[in-house]
Amino acid sequence: xxxxxxxxxxxxxxxxxxxxxxxxxxxxxxxxxxxxxxxxxxxxxxxxxxxxxxxxxxxxxxxxxxxxxxxxxxxxxxxxxxxxxxxxxxxxxxxxxxxxxxxxxxxxxxxxxxxxxxxxxxxxxxxxxxxxxxxxxxxxxxxxxxxxxxxxxxxxxxxxxxxxxxxxxxxxxxxxxxxxxxxxxxxxxxxxxxxxxxxxxxxxxxxxxxxxxxxxxxxxxxxxxxxxxxxxxxxxxxxxxxxxxxxxxxxxxxxxxxxxxxxxxxxxxxxxxxxxxxxxxxxxxxxxxx
Numbered sequence: 001x002x003x004x005x006x007x008x009x010x011x012x013x014x015x016x017x018x019x020x021x022x023x024x025x026x027x028x029x030x031x032x033x034x035x036x037x038x039x040x041x042x043x044x045x046x047x048x049x050x051x052x053x054x055x056x057x058x059x060x061x062x063x064x065x066x067x068x069x070x071x072x073x074x075x076x077x078x079x080x081x082x083x084x085x086x087x088x089x090x091x092x093x094x095x096x097x098x099x100x101x102x103x104x105x106x107x108x109x110x111x112x113x114x115x116x117x118x119x120x121x122x123x124x125x126x127x128x129x130x131x132x133x134x135x136x137x138x139x140x141x142x143x144x145x146x147x148x149x150x151x152x153x154x155x156x157x158x159x160x161x162x163x164x165x166x167x168x169x170x171x172x173x174x175x176x177x178x179x180x181x182x183x184x185x186x187x188x189x190x191x192x193x194x195x196x197x198x199x200x201x202x203x204x205x206x207x208x209x210x211x212x213x214x215x216x217x218x219x220x221x222x223x224x225x226x227x228x229x230x231x232x233x234x235x236x237x238x239x240x241x242x243x244x245x246x247x248x249x250x251x252x253x254x255x256x257x258x259x260x261x262x263x264x265x266x267x268x269x270x271x272x273x274x275x276x277x278x279x280x281x282x283x284x285x286x287x288x289x290x
Contacts, residue, residue, distance in 0.1 A: 008033055011050055012040070018089045035082035039064060046151040046215050053090035058101040059216045065103045066237045067151055070175075070268040115241035120231045127229035136221055138195035139206060143218075143236055145188035147243030147261055148172050150215040150236035156205040163193050174262040182260055244272045 008016045012033055019029045042064055043051040051060075061083070068076045080102060087099035116124065121144060128140045143153060152172045160171040168184035184192070195201075204212035218236045226234035240261070247257045258269040 009037065009040075012037060014093070015086055015089045018092070019085070031078075032082045032085055035079045036086045038079060039083055039086075042067060042151070046154065048211055053087060053095045053099075056100055057216070058103075059219055061100060062103045063150060063215055063219075063236075066235075067149060067175075069237075070263050070265055114238055115245045116231065116234065116238060118246075120229070121242060123229040123231050124225055124234065127225045131225070131228070134191075134195040134198050135206065136225070138191045139218070139221065140225065140239075141188045141191040142170070143239040144243060145185050146170060146172075146182045147240045147247075148182065149174070149240060149262075150218050152262075153218070153236070154206060154213050154215050157203050158196060158201050158205050159203070161192055161196070161205060163189055163196075168192070172262065175264075178262070180259070180262050241272070244269070248272055 015036065016029055016033050019032055020026070024032075040050055043049075043056075043060065046063070047060075061080075065076065065080065068079065071079075084099065084102065087096065090096045091099060125140065125144070128136050139153070142148070143150075148170070152174055155173060156170065160173075162169050162171075163184070168189040169181045170184060171179055171181055173179050196205075201207050206213040208214075215236075222234045222236065222239075226232065244257055244261060247260070248254075254266060254269055254273065257272070258266050261269060263269045
């Protein structure tokens with residue numbers, strides 16, 4: 001089917017015409033538009049509105065990049081390149097002065113993704129519990145106890161949480177609007193139960209005046225408690241990695257871990273089986289002669 005500029009969404013038409021005027025073949029223009037629109041769909045889903053170039057900040061790009069974890073390296077590189085082209089158009093047309101800083105593209109993991117040690121996890125939980133904010137306790141417990149993505153956590157509704165006396169689960173809407181059920185451990189259930197009973201959030205589990213909490217707000221919340229806990233930089237994705245590592249350390253098989261994380265490809269989950277750097281360093285130290 002031939003590419004028709006008239007069928008491009010209004011907020012991408014000028015970008016597409018700029019590409020055509022720059023001499024690109026229509027097949028290339030079509031590819032750029034499709035890839036940029038994927039970011040538009042993600043941004044709308046997580047931020048509640050279509051993006052404008054001047055509104056996008058580095059944390060948005062980092063989060064989007066992390067959300068592409070189950071895509072092939074070529075797909076990730078192509079989508080980020082398309083976004084760079086979109087920002088080049090925005091700069092050329094005076095919409096922005098400079099594009100936001102892009103994350104470094106990980107073509108492959110040389111080792112397992114960075115996660116928190118058990119001591120660091122405990123320090124983080126202690127810091128947030130000591131502050132006494134029931135919402136933040138529930139939020140950190142949820143991220144660390146389920147491994148759900150930041151974009152999935154902020155879109156949870158209170159009705160998605162099922163709490164029983166001895167069990168519980170959360171219905172998570174992931175990529176492609178696929179729903180998966182993730183069981184809740186006792187501490188996560190307890191934190192969520194206290195938060196819901198005390199705050200009675202509706203309809204969003206983590207609401208704000210304008211809707212639900214923004215995914216980039218989770219970064220600021222974790223920054224606060226990581227600073228208090230003195231454990232360095234902590235991101236929502238690191239908590240996801242920590243959850244996966246905890247499961248594998250407990251002997252859970254890879255297929256179950258993939259299902260809990262919502263990975264489409266088992267190869268994505270397999271990166272967690274690679275030895276962590278601290279484990280490699282400990283092995284070398286143990287083997288070194290006295």
